[in-house]
Amino acid sequence: MGGSIVATPFRWNIARREQLGSLISGVSPPQRLNDMFLESLRATAARILAHANRSDLAFIGRTPENLYDYLSGCFEGLRDTPQLHLVQYSLRNAGSVEQLPESTRQGLFDYLTALGLGPKAIATGPRPIALVDFVASGGTMEGLIRLMKMQAEQEGQDWTAVQRRLRIIGLRVRTKNSPNTWRWQQHQDWLHFIPDTIIRNVSAPAAFLYYLGNDQPKVTASFHPGRWAEEEGAARRPSRDQQAALGFATQLYDLGRTREERQNLAKRIARHRKMNQRATRRLVLRLRGG
Template identity: 35%
Template sequence: MMGMATPNLPFRWDLVGRDQLGNLLEGRPEPALPYLDALIECGARVLARSGDGDVHFVGRSADSVFDLLSGALSATSRPDRVRLLPFSYRLERPLLAHEVRQMRANLDAMGLSPQRLARRRRPFVLADLVYAGYTFTHLYGFLRDWVDEERESWDVIRLKLRFLGITARGKTSPKTWRWWQDAEWTTDLPRRNVINVSIHPYAWSYLGNHQHKLTLSFRRIRWADETVTAPRHDDKTLDALAEAVALVERGRTSAVRTRIARQLAEEPSFAQPWLRSLALELRRGRS
């Protein structure tokens, strides 16, 4: 068994507590919040299709969905049901031993290790913007090798893992190509554990291709780079921070929470007690 490295995770401000922000945003204009309607719809569907699990947004693409839901869920008894999972990996070359050790330490710190997965009760949901599903494929392969090495029960873990792809909405037909159809590993999981949420293609493109993010992409060259643990204060980062804070604050509002609750009620899973309870909490807010 490989020895574990020290976890090294990127810094990101706590935008719900707001204690760390100080006067960082003083004097900055109010951000426009493009595609807010699409984010509300997407966020609600992510919650509804999570199977009452803990949703971890992989990488940075869906940060805005996370921020909006963080604000909304802060008014409920489930404020920690959405989290971020920094991870970016392209198969340019096989991972070296020290890279494997570092990534395992980072994932373990976020609750994503064979031992933790085997013993958790709720599903561990990995959500990300998906085109061809390469990030999911690499992350799945990384986890599968780790499970085998740790000799944990894959038959138990496969029931705990869910992959939720946020896709660009298109025309639906029997011939429509879906990313999971070309990912052979998805057959190792129950069919209900590989699911999609579609959003307007312009919103998908904004989040995936054009939006400036609050953090740097957490690629393999940064997995052990301690500089990622310090905040950045350049203008583009502060613009991204202002947008993220505004989304959290919009999520806190009764109007947005009510819209999310209404969207939940339109989902087939609304028949399940946990989702009805969540919708009620969103409508009422925390007293």
């Protein structure tokens, strides 16, 4: 990167409360932790972890923020758990990624590298990387894969080695399973870029996913192509919505740190048919305190 400043969207570290100061005091979160929301969150997280097997997790965009904060709390202080990344990424009104200015694309490439998700790190890292996002039509995931491939080619990395280390976990609205069920990956014309990438889907209630994707206030501002090439983000006074979202994120993180919630998550994972995987059994033991 030649010493250039990486465009990094600022996000408060909720594990370090001294950073938050008075930001979350006296601000009502967008919703309280109720049983219905928490069960959907816990069940979705459990399915993601079961499908991830031994992969690290990269949560893409702002929709999965709650999953990232919750699991960050669940894994805090535990050894040999998946590494979690929150990748701020949006293609809002961007059109074709091939038509983006070179400097814009480079800004995202530098950001991914700084996160440890550059092509070399993925190809040679100790674990595969599972990309987790709410998938509607597949356009956002397509754009990200195309950009990752462009970065690999630009940096002289073997794209085949990179895509073999990728997984995709698509969050999907739960529907009745039938032979006629619409599956997004069956309607894509770009999957030849990732012939060895394992694709799995995790279903969740529509109200839960639509709330996360469309209605819930977010901690961070959208990191769209217009921001990829800007200078490194700094802390700015958050809006009231951001403060509320930050307060909710701390609730999720604190809940995940409790022994009771880790036990609850472990029970949920243990019910999954992929409990026969060695890495999944080991993760359940870690959460149970073994």
